[in-house]
Amino acid sequence: MARLMLRMKVSMILTGVFFTLYFGLQPVTEWFERKDQVAAPEEVVFVNTSVCHVSGQWKPTGFYSSIEPVNKLRCRMPQLLIAITQDGSNFLEPKRISEDLSCKYWLKSGHTHIHSGQYTAYGHFDLKRGATRKIKIGAGEQIVRIRCLDKFKASKYYDVLYFFSPPDPKLMSTESPEKLSVMVLGIDSVSHMHFVRYFPLVKAFLENHPHTKFFGYSRVGLDANANLVPFLGGGSSRVAGSDFLSDDKAWLWDSFKIEGYSTAYGEDNAEGILFSRNGDKELPKIPVDFDLTPVIVEMNNHTRYSIDLKEMIHCTAGRKFQDVLRDFVLQLVPYMQGIPFFSVFWQSQGVQEYYEYAWQLDHSYMMLLKKLLDADILNNTLLLLMSDHGLRAGEYRMSLQGMKEESQPLMVAIYPEWLKRKYPLAVGNLESNAHSLITPYDLRETLADVIALGQLKDANIEVSMKRLQTHPPNRLPRGISLFLPIPDHRTCDLAHIPSLFCFCRELTELPTDDGLVLRSSRFMVESINQLIKPFGQCRQLKLEMVLLAYFLDFGEESFVYELRLRVRTSPGNGVYEATVRLSDVLLLTSPISRVSHYLGQSPCIGDPDLQIFCFCI
Structure with a gap:
């Protein structure tokens, strides 16, 4: 009898286990059975206007297989x-x-x-x-x-x-500021989607603070210098008589300094974005109050060592150069609390070469923002978290999505709550431009309004909006303040965005062996050879292969025809992209961009504009 009872108990337990497993795991089984039905990648809208619609994929097919993993890198020397x-x-x-x-x-x-x-x-x-x-x-x-x-x-x-010299106690103020400080916090080679994928902590921080993400921010040049000088030191489209930028070559540091701001500048790279093509630094006319450049140059000359295989991430003692930059920002906090300031801080090491390196930056930038918040800096500051372009080389860059992201750099504006309460129309316009087509020229005009904060009053903004509406549709200003509504009909041409960086136009893929494609590709390579011809130490290049060709659709009413080309040359296996306009005479309508690495190929030439083309003899 006891055995019978034992068998019945065992049978009941096994039956219970069976039903539990069957019904409990059925949803899991169904999930695995549905696994082969791959969902379409999630689309993200960047620009959405009457003349331009640009979207992208959050995680495109084959994304992870094209990304080079990066180990956690640490400085090996002590900090004594x-x-x-x-x-x-x-x-x-x-x-x-x-x-x-x-x-x-x-x-x-x-x-x-x-x-x-x-x-x-x-x-x-x-x-x-x-x-x-x-x-x-x-x-x-x-x-x-x-x-x-x-x-x-x-x-x-x-x-x-x-x-630093200790801050002057007389400058410390507890009163509400009459001026809005500005901080540019830049991370090189980070597209907006790169930021979305790899900066979850910073994204979470932003959700608790007033901010606007500018999905339609576009680059206008190849590198950091070409994209930041139009913002920090390029010409302004302000009309004559403006008090702000009467000198169209004025650096923003100079303009803010004249208005009583303290100024600061720091990079983690000795060969920085403000170096001209002859190797001299393009200094503002008025020296900045706090400049990290002499420190980084001294480190680069005497105490630098590298910790990655490509020798692109540098340390001094126990600190990475990027750590030195962030420490510099935090050491300036007591000075920022005293008077209004204009500052630019830019990181390029690591992110320029390694896509996944962004993982290692997320926590440190979140902590930096938190410390600025705790010190009450963000309550008086317009902070631009931005980049110059996306990743410019590598396997992921070769994909269509990677090609788009290169021209869609990160741009986020973080501002205090009181700014929107005090200037509702201006900040409302700023937020409405989240999906408009904007450029570095617009950022410069935006800061022209910040330096004269009273211009953001509703009455003044209404006058500026009416003035903007009087411009003919095909003759908009090159730069438009983001405190004004960017016109819906703005195109890449009106925004001064070269064809190579514009993705408003539909792309139609063409056969790479098409006669017109081959002719245009040979013209593109010949254009490179003309650039390096005066330099005898550089080999002349030959077209090895056309890798990709697209027809750019300018619309049914347009008689303009352009090709977007990607070619590989020899020697050196350089991969280049450009746009060529088709007519009786072929014409380059963009800079020629190199989208493959070229480390070690051009030590015989110093000009960075020509290094990308030169294969040394």
Whole structure:
């Protein structure tokens, strides 16, 4: 009887398990059975106007297989000293000294010329194992280079540190500001979709603060310099008589400085975006108050080492150059709290070469924004979180979606809540431009309104809106403030966006062996050869293959015909793209862009505009 009861219990348990598994896992089974029915990639609308509709895919087919993974990269050297200022004096504070060291240091003024090799002073100090006593260096703005040797004369520590003069207490203000500060926080080579995929923490931060994402922001040039100079230092379309930019070559730092703003500039790259093609820095006429460039140049010349295989991510001691940049921003917080400021900070290392490197930046940028919020900086600041273009080379760039994203850089405006309450029409227009076609020229005009904040009053905005409406439809200003509604009929031509960067037009793929395609491709390669012909150290290129050809549709009423081409040349296997207009005489209607890597191919030429074409003999 006991055995019978045991069998019945076992049978009931097994039956229960069967029904539980069957009915419990049935939805899972159905999910696996439906797995082969692949859903279409989610579409994201970028531009949506009467003359332009641009959309993209959140995660296009084959996305992950085309992305090169990047390991977590860390600086391998120790950080033995940090810079601190106490009671007006500068000190080096030891950290984790594990052996006796003999150190030498060299001093420069904080306002030294970036290429100056002259030091104002030098000295020596010893660090004993376990040392904690601070070493006094001097006072005021200083740059100090340090090198420490062990008892065997082996180099154990080399670094560059810097000091600011303490902020003036008289400048600290607790009253509501009459001016709106501006901070440009730039990350090179990040498209809007790149940001959406790889910056979830920053995205979550934004959702709790007033902001506008500008999906229709477009590049107008090939590189950072070509896209940022029209914004920071290019011409303005303001009418004559404007108090703001009477000099159409004025840098924004100069214009803000004249209006009583403090100014700052920092990059994590010694060969920065403000360097002209002859290697000199295109400095604003009025020196910025806080400039990280001399510090980064000193690091690059004396203490730099690389931590990636391509040698594109640099460290000094225990810090990446990008960490030095973020520390620079945070050290400026006490100065930002005192008076209105205009500042530009730009990161390029890592993100220029590695698409997935963005994963490693998300947390640090979220924390940076949070610290700015906690310090009440964001309550008085228009912050532009932006990029210059998307990724310019690599396997993903070769896809149609990657090609589009290259011309759709990140642009997000973060602003205080009070700005919308005080200037509802202006900020309402700004938000309505989220899916309009906009450019760096528009950003410059937007900041022209910020510097004269009273211009954002509803009555003034209404006058400006009426003035904008008086322009003929085919003759809009090159730059339009984002506090005004961007006209719905604005095209790439009206916005001064070259054909290569414009995706408003429908693309029709053509056979690569078509006679007209081949003729246009040979013309494109010959145009490259004409550029490098004066330089005997560069090989002349030959067309190896046409990789891709598109016909650009300008509409039924247009008699303009253009081809978008991608070709591979030899020697060097360079891959280039450009647009060619078809007529009796072929015409390039865009810059020629290189979309393949060229590291090590052009050491014989210094001009970055020509390096992309030159294969050295």
